[in-house]
Amino acid sequence: MAAKKGLEAQRERTEEIIAILKRTYPDAKCALDHSSPLELLVATILSAQCTDARVNIVTKDLFKKYKTAKAYAAAPAGVLEKDIQSTGFFNNKAKSLRGMGAAIADEHGGKVPDTMEELTKLPGVGRKTANVVLGNAFGKNIGVVVDTHVTRVSNRLGLTKHAVDAVKIEQDLIKIVPQAEWTLFSHLLIHHGRQICQARKPKCESCPLLELCPAGKKFIAAEAKKKK
Numbered sequence: 001m002a003a004k005k006g007l008e009a010q011r012e013r014t015e016e017i018i019a020i021l022k023r024t025y026p027d028a029k030c031a032l033d034h035s036s037p038l039e040l041l042v043a044t045i046l047s048a049q050c051t052d053a054r055v056n057i058v059t060k061d062l063f064k065k066y067k068t069a070k071a072y073a074a075a076p077a078g079v080l081e082k083d084i085q086s087t088g089f090f091n092n093k094a095k096s097l098r099g100m101g102a103a104i105a106d107e108h109g110g111k112v113p114d115t116m117e118e119l120t121k122l123p124g125v126g127r128k129t130a131n132v133v134l135g136n137a138f139g140k141n142i143g144v145v146v147d148t149h150v151t152r153v154s155n156r157l158g159l160t161k162h163a164v165d166a167v168k169i170e171q172d173l174i175k176i177v178p179q180a181e182w183t184l185f186s187h188l189l190i191h192h193g194r195q196i197c198q199a200r201k202p203k204c205e206s207c208p209l210l211e212l213c214p215a216g217k218k219f220i221a222a223e224a225k226k227k228k
């Protein structure tokens, strides 16, 4: 019973956090430019270990050149690698794009599938990438995208006790975040992580979540101690 009470309290607190973040970041959305599920899938694969801004620069030309899954599958050796070079890890990413393109062309009639099961069977597509595509291209809240910002901010806010394992963090979050908000919740935390709750120097003094954040009070106390 006590545990249930705890979970209910945590849900309420999470809803308050979401309401404040919605007011703070009313335009929060997926930062990867795309106009179709295929484009978002490609951009998400390219975003591994790369900034969204860099991916958007690369995909501006890439999407004009490769318009179908088949086009990625048929990209000549060395050419696709060069096209995506500046996103880093380009050999692995090109391999994923070719494999993903071939699987979609051969097994899904050229259309990106819209289930977690089918998406995660595609080469180079893990649960995080599938969640991004399902939430943002298909409007399906199947899970919560857990990236470095979501990991850090949800830990500081005390929404999970898992510091590293993205699957366990996601499991904690889906228990307390309303399902209709799963996709938006990630965008809100990513925006907050970029703008205020930064890794090295979180701006706790000006954070709208301070009253609800256990870590914020500790950060402020530690800063005050340093100044003495």
Ligand code: SF4
Pocket: 153, 156, 157, 196, 197, 198, 202, 203, 204, 205, 207, 208, 209, 210, 213, 214, 215, 216, 217, 219
């Ligand atoms: S109070 Fe500080 S640690 Fe907490 S969410 Fe805000 S910036 Fe992050």
